Amino acid sequence: MLPRMTPIPPVGLGLWKVPNAAAAGLVAEAVRLGYRHLDSACDYGNEAEVGDGIGAALAAGHCRREDLWVTSKLWNTYHAAGHVRPALDRSLADLKLDYLDLYLIHFPIAQAFVPFETRYPPGWFFDPADSAGGMRFAPVPLAETWRAMEDLHAAGRVKHIGVCNVGTAQLRDLLAGCRVRPAVLQIELHPYLTQEKLVRFCRAEGIAVTAFSPLGAPSYVPLGMATPDESVMTEPAVAAAATRLGKTPAQVLLRWGVQRGTAVVPKTSRAERLAENLAVLDFTLTEAEMAAISALDRGRRFNDPGVFAEAAFNTFCPIYE
Known part of the structure; x- marks a missing residue:
């Protein structure tokens, strides 16, 4: 029998690109409103401020520490x-x-x-001062x-460990030689990138899946990594479900992610969006709606080191085939 882990709260707050001041x-x-899942990382550059926010929420009595699920991630330069x-x-x-609660290897890049x-x-x-030098890899x-x-x-410093941005081959390799199984895989997931086989493999292996960028393109348009016309929120299948339910397209997309059995960590810097993103557990998409949204899959990956x-x-760094 596969080991059981503490369930991840299905909707979390993604903290990538959240300005330090905010x-x-x-x-x-977010914690006051009911969020119990915070998705952070060294590379986001705002963990000190996130810690201040957690401390303020705990001091105000909004929850206890043991009620929170806090994730962080090991950056590429610390793989040794x-x-x-x-x-x-x-x-x-x-x-x-x-x-x-969870520590993840951020990328399979040393x-x-x-x-x-x-x-x-x-x-x-x-060395940012020598941008022509680009990235420098390590044989780890x-x-x-x-x-x-x-x-x-084993030391009790983290309750669970896992990986991000890997596929079935790397997961199989880890599973074949590990003492502690990866508890969680975090990957880019949205209707333009459904990753059905990988999600199915994780389900079979008892590995929980967390979806980053569950709304698709919006976070990437300002970075030039997506175009405005790549918004899945304007797709007729999404709009039709939103109209039937009286929900926003974003809520439909988050519900699609939760309903297929993954946790979702949408990012927002706007306080008014926090409650909207959290309110996706009191309605259900029909099987036909789920199928129509899943059929939007086009294999479109926005967060691809092989491109960005x-x-x-200035460094070619592919990790996906």
Whole structure:
């Protein structure tokens, strides 16, 4: 029998691109409204402010620490075994927490180590002052990083460990040699990228799936990684369901993600959107609506290092076939 894990709250707050000045207030308000799942990362550069928001919410009595599910992620420059624990400790210090509910390997990309005192978070460039130098990789196998993640779990510093942005082949390799199974896979998921086989594989293996960018293109348009006409929210199948239910297209998309058995972590910097994104558990899409939305799949991946790393960081860095 596969091991059981604590259920992830189905709707979380994604903290990528949330401005530092807004992060503390946004997190505190989200927890007040009922969010119990916060999705953070070293690379987002706002964990100290997120920690302030968590602290404010706890101090106000909006919930207890044990009621929260807080995720963070190990950045690419900390994959070597000796760097994993210090990276976690830095995230915990910034978040002002004693433990994480989930720690994820952010990308299956090992980059050269950058000391905290040199730059934190380190980002993608090895040396931003020498942008022509691009990214610098490190020969660290994923298995080495995973063993260090297992040590964090054994020490009680993290309740669960997992991975992001990997496929079935890498998951199979981890499962074949691990002491602690990956509890969660976080991947880009929306109706233009349904990843049916990968989600099915995770279900069979007892690996929970969290969907980032569950609304598709909006977060990527300002970065030049998507165009406005790629919005799945304007698709007739989504609009028809929204009209029938009296919901917004965004709520329909989030419900589609939750109803297929994944957690979703939509990002917003607008307090008025927090309640809207959370209110997706009191209605159900029909089987026909679910099928029509799933049929929108076009394999469109917005967050692809094989594309953006070359354009932004002068380095070809494919991780998907």
